[in-house]
Amino acid sequence: MEPVISLTGVTAELGGRPVLRGIDFDVRPGEVVALLGANGSGKSTAVRATVGQVPVTGGELRLFGTPVRRFRDWARLGYVPQRSTAAGGVPATVREIVSAGRLARRGLRPLGRADRAAVDRALDLIGLADRAGDSVNALSGGQHQRVLIARALTGEPDVLIMDEPLAGVDLASQRVLAETLRAQIAGGTAVLLVLHELGPLEPLIDRAVVLAHGRVERTVEHPAQLPEAHACHPEDELEPSAVAKLQTGIL
Numbered sequence: 001m002e003p004v005i006s007l008t009g010v011t012a013e014l015g016g017r018p019v020l021r022g023i024d025f026d027v028r029p030g031e032v033v034a035l036l037g038a039n040g041s042g043k044s045t046a047v048r049a050t051v052g053q054v055p056v057t058g059g060e061l062r063l064f065g066t067p068v069r070r071f072r073d074w075a076r077l078g079y080v081p082q083r084s085t086a087a088g089g090v091p092a093t094v095r096e097i098v099s100a101g102r103l104a105r106r107g108l109r110p111l112g113r114a115d116r117a118a119v120d121r122a123l124d125l126i127g128l129a130d131r132a133g134d135s136v137n138a139l140s141g142g143q144h145q146r147v148l149i150a151r152a153l154t155g156e157p158d159v160l161i162m163d164e165p166l167a168g169v170d171l172a173s174q175r176v177l178a179e180t181l182r183a184q185i186a187g188g189t190a191v192l193l194v195l196h197e198l199g200p201l202e203p204l205i206d207r208a209v210v211l212a213h214g215r216v217e218r219t220v221e222h223p224a225q226l227p228e229a230h231a232c233h234p235e236d237e238l239e240p241s242a243v244a245k246l247q248t249g250i251l
């Protein structure tokens with residue numbers, strides 16, 4: 001089957017410096033691929049290139065078989081950016097932010113019944129239905145993160161692209177997210193996510209792609225089947241003292 005996302009020798013620069021130096025990996029329909037690697041290894045840049053936010057300077061990036069420069073069907077992608085505030089200080093409610101996830105599908109037309117149902121479903125899935133009318137500025141960091149996940153889910157994308165979705169999310173909510181993702185994957189959604197810890201998502205991951213210095217250092221199939229769960233962590237770029245922290249999840 002044709003990959004949902006395909007990178008072949010992809011290069012990208014930021015501030016005039018090469019950041020991606022020839023990245024290759026695929027995400028096929030229904031697959032869950034985790035990008036791992038030390039700070040600065042290029043994970044976010046790879047993801048931002050995939051969603052069209054960082055220009056590709058070389059190689060080939062295809063989305064659903066179409067070269068990214070010709071790709072227009074952005075509603076098929078749901079993107080959760082690296083930890084950020086959902087409203088940037090604007091006094092929007094949880095429901096309004098989540099509803100924005102329908103915009104790529106609806107344009108600026110008013111939301112219809114199916115849109116409202118998708119918003120309710122996403123709020124429910126992520127456990128924030130009771131906070132729908134609250135200002136996002138009144139939420140904690142982890143709750144914010146869940147609103148951003150709900151915003152991506154509400155577009156009913158064919159692929160979910162999430163940059164550190166577990167950052168700042170407590171263990172109970174991580175488990176809720178894992179269950180939510182499990183349901184999405186069962187429905188055929190592919191997932192590309194940046195992670196520092198596999199955590200409760202580990203059993204869902206088909207492949208871990210470890211980046212180092214803007215390149216793919218190694219690829220681990222079915223990391224949950226490894227004898228040691230942390231075997232795909234990028235320990236070699238860290239000081240020995242940091243390795244212990246990574247294993248205990250404190251980094």
Ligand SMILES: Nc1ncnc2c1ncn2[C@@H]1O[C@H](COP(=O)(O)OP(=O)(O)OP(=O)(O)O)[C@@H](O)[C@H]1O
Pocket residue numbers: 014015017019037038039040041042043044045046
């Ligand atoms: N706007 C920018 N201008 C110049 N360089 C940048 C910019 N953003 C990131 N970089 C550099 O690009 C490299 C890769 O950054 P990137 O954010 O992709 O790493 P990462 O693997 O996601 O790291 P982290 O785990 O810390 O989130 C880093 O060396 C970083 O300093």
